[in-house]
Ligand code: BES
């Protein structure tokens with residue numbers, strides 16, 4: 290979909306969208322429109338159920354006295370709209386235009402405390418909602434009826450356009466994540482994921498890919514153990530975006546990239562197993578974030594590390610009962626091969642500190658089903674050894690609309706930590722029946738060495754069954770907007 294910005298004026302033809310703040314308070318352009326229609330617009334509003342409530346819609350076909358095919362009114366409610374509410378509004382408008390089978394429309398933005406800002410966020414919300422994944426549909430006719438062009442009419446269109454261009458880079462990062470998450474697992478496996486990461490070089494990102502031999506030399510026994518049963522070679526993808534001062538220590542993002550999780554020898558039940566193609570949602574979010582940061586030339590030094598593996602059963606697969614040695618030197622007794630994400634992250638987190646000495650680390654992982662039990666699909670689970678970092682993430686969550694909720698974590702040696710002590714090794718990879726998301730986080734904490742760190746368990750957030758304002762059902766891209774906001778607020 291093509292989005293352009295133009296001067297504020299009443300388009301003489303085609304569908305046009307206006308915002309209305311409450312029924313009686315018409316924005317200046319609607320008043321002008323009403324005049325041009327000889328009062329028929331006002332009358333249509335009056336006789337309808339339309340009250341101007343937030344995101345309420347009213348469409349008038351072929352309005353009397355006007356050449357426009359269709360007028361669409363959208364309610365703005367009575368309060369002023371936040372950035373995320375403006376984005377939602379854009380998403381709703383897009384969906385209405387799409388539903389009315391219009392291929393192009395003009396949205397008049399003469400509302401908001403700063404209409405240029407409002408226009409950019411409305412356009413961004415529409416763009417986020419317009420995402421589709423149709424490359425495997427051989428008959429794309431259905432998609433050819435989608436909205437092709439949006440014109441945003443606003444006073445100060447140049448400013449709105451430049452603001453939108455920045456948000457557009459962020460949308461590209463979100464879309465990369467959605468694409469990766471949606472790709473089927475026979476197409477997206479560690480090597481092909483790494484190839485997608487290499488494409489970020491075009492944006493000035495430094496990319497290094499480590500194969501199994503390199504990881505073996507580094508002693509990454511935990512990550513390699515997970516990939517042991519797969520015909521596909523495991524990979525560690527390392528991205529660096531250096532947009533900050535050379536003296537600035539990097540902020541590091543680490544993603545779980547299990548391109549398919551069968552559970553391994555602790556095989557998962559068949560029902561719903563296909564969902565495990567998106568067990569690389571954390572890695573997808575980190576790749577999307579780095580793309581967004583590089584795309585908008587963010588003034589920050591950021592590192593992205595992806596642990597890319599496929600968890601398969603096989604004659605040579607890792608067994609429950611195996612003991613592996615991690616890159617840190619600590620040993621792990623594998624009691625369930627389906628608790629694989631923490632094993633991948635353990636080596637990735639350790640490598641990250643050794644190699645980059647980051648000022649802080651944030652990992653993202655579709656790590657536990659238990660986080661869905663606790664939080665459903667409302668919040669990502671946040672576990673952290675640092676209150677300041679936690680608060681920064683909670684606030685970035687509110688600002689971006691990708692919310693997180695802090696969950697309990699013990700210190701090393703504390704109650705929850707003891708739950709992963711093993712009888713024959715330093716630790717085991719499962720903690721028992723209770724507090725499953727916390728014991729997974731405790732496991733990770735044994736590989737962070739006290740560096741300020743946060744773990745985001747996004748098992749509930751990476752995939753959506755239901756469409757919302759700015760997120761169509763399917764891969765959500767969760768984490769990209771959250772962490773871009775976190776970087777903007779705290780590093781730029
Ligand atoms: N990838 C899964 C977690 C998951 C579940 C993600 C549902 C998305 C939706 C993870 O590797 C896993 O299998 N976790 C186990 C851990 C258990 C064996 C300790 C789980 O949550 O059941």
Ligand code: MN
Nearest residue numbers: 550627628629
């Ligand atoms: Mn698993």
Ligand code: ZN
Nearest residue numbers: 547550568630
């Ligand atoms: Zn998994």
